[in-house]
Amino acid sequence: MRIVIFGAGSLGSLFGALLDGAHDVTLVGRDPHISAVREHGLRVTGVDDFEASPAATTDGTELDCDFAVVTVKAYDTAGAARDLATGDVGAAVSLQNGLGNEATLAAGLDCPVVAGTTSHGAMLSEPGVVEWTGRGDVVVGAWRGDGAAGEGGDVSREDEHGRGTAADPASGVAAAFRAASIGAEVESDIGRRLWRKLAVNAAINPVSALARIRNGRVFEGPTAEYAARAAREAADVARAEGVDLDAGAAVEAAQTVARRTADNRSSMFQDVAAGRRTEIDAVSGVVAERADEHGVDAPVNGLLCALLRGWEAGEGLR
Numbered sequence: 068m069r070i071v072i073f074g075a076g077s078l079g080s081l082f083g084a085l086l087d088g089a090h091d092v093t094l095v096g097r098d099p100h101i102s103a104v105r106e107h108g109l110r111v112t113g114v115d116d117f118e119a120s121p122a123a124t125t126d127g128t129e130l131d132c133d134f135a136v137v138t139v140k141a142y143d144t145a146g147a148a149r150d151l152a153t154g155d156v157g158a159a160v161s162l163q164n165g166l167g168n169e170a171t172l173a174a175g176l177d178c179p180v181v182a183g184t185t186s187h188g189a190m191l192s193e194p195g196v197v198e199w200t201g202r203g204d205v206v207v208g209a210w211r212g213d214g215a216a217g218e219g220g221d222v223s224r225e226d227e228h229g230r231g232t233a234a235d236p237a238s239g240v241a242a243a244f245r246a247a248s249i250g251a252e253v254e255s256d257i258g259r260r261l262w263r264k265l266a267v268n269a270a271i272n273p274v275s276a277l278a279r280i281r282n283g284r285v286f287e288g289p290t291a292e293y294a295a296r297a298a299r300e301a302a303d304v305a306r307a308e309g310v311d312l313d314a315g316a317a318v319e320a321a322q323t324v325a326r327r328t329a330d331n332r333s334s335m336f337q338d339v340a341a342g343r344r345t346e347i348d349a350v351s352g353v354v355a356e357r358a359d360e361h362g363v364d365a366p367v368n369g370l371l372c373a374l375l376r377g378w379e380a381g382e383g384l385r
């Protein structure tokens with residue numbers, strides 16, 4: 068299949084390299100990384116060590132592909148949709164963190180949108196080299212509009228080539244990942260999976276970023292209670308949106324991820340340490356804003372969001 072990776076930074080480069088063996092892959096990213104890939108190929112280190120040679124460009128317009136995997140930061144999603152809309156894209160697949168990316172893609176594109184989440188970890192270590200920091204999984208599901216992602220319905224249909232039907236691009240995307248030996252499943256209730264991941268990120272990311280601690284410390288010591296409250300609030304808002312997510316299950320999911328990724332610096336901790344903009348709006352910001360809309364209390368998410376936004380607006384960004 069012809070696959071575009073839109074936003075070939077850390078995660079996108081990892082998936083671009085993994086998909087490249089089985090598919091015709093084009094990375095869309097920035098220099099100097101893209102020039103390095105064009106000149107020397109793309110090297111993966113860490114969990115596995117291998118080289119790939121996908122096509123690579125800094126121009127994301129007028130591209131033609133079966134599907135585009137969107138791996139820009141949440142705040143760049145609208146720009147990605149604008150560029151992709153100038154081409155011929157069969158479907159757009161978000162593997163981003165945060166809530167709202169699929170709605171943004173759907174608003175800017177005519178093609179079907181597939182929602183997704185991944186627990187693989189990646190870090191661009193130098194131009195042309197991506198470190199695979201942790202093996203994980205990929206879960207995708209049909210996006211059927213805000214508040215109705217993956218609700219009900221059979222999303223497991225594939226055509227005779229295993230490509231997924233026009234009405235069901237999620238199964239085709241999962242099949243394409245599996246053809247490249249990347250474990251991927253189709254989830255009928257992808258909305259719940261996205262909310263559960265949001266609860267995990269709402270607990271770990273801002274707390275680790277503000278306290279400057281690795282994931283494993285978030286549920287130990289003085290931050291534990293606030294991280295748990297952030298996850299519980301996210302689950303309360305999810306239920307107000309009609310998503311079946313128990314508060315205890317959300318806390319447990321966050322604690323499990325913190326344990327499994329104990330030595331990681333969360334992406335938000337890395338962003339703050341590097342003086343970069345964070346994805347706080349798409350994580351705690353979404354929880355706090357939707358809580359307001361539903362009349363649900365989410366004071367911890369509100370405070371964490373205000374602190375990170377204050378840092379970004381003040382002297383934080385370089």
Ligand SMILES: NC(=O)C1=CN([C@@H]2O[C@H](COP(=O)(O)OP(=O)(O)OC[C@H]3O[C@@H](n4cnc5c(N)ncnc54)[C@H](OP(=O)(O)O)[C@@H]3O)[C@@H](O)[C@H]2O)C=CC1
Binds near residue numbers: 079146163165189
């Ligand atoms: N890294 C990880 O391990 C994981 C990341 N995620 C999620 O995946 C998403 C991506 O994360 P990550 O890979 O770490 O982020 P990165 O910042 O490393 O990668 C995104 C890349 O996209 C580039 N980009 C943005 N807009 C455009 C554009 N219009 N044209 C070309 N390139 C563009 C950015 O360039 P520039 O910065 O110069 O604008 C950047 O190089 C986030 O939502 C993150 O939360 C989820 C799970 C794990």
Ligand SMILES: CC(C)(CO)C(=O)C(=O)O
Binds near residue numbers: 271
């Ligand atoms: C799961 C977790 C918390 C892993 O670090 C993550 O998604 C992130 O850092 O953004």
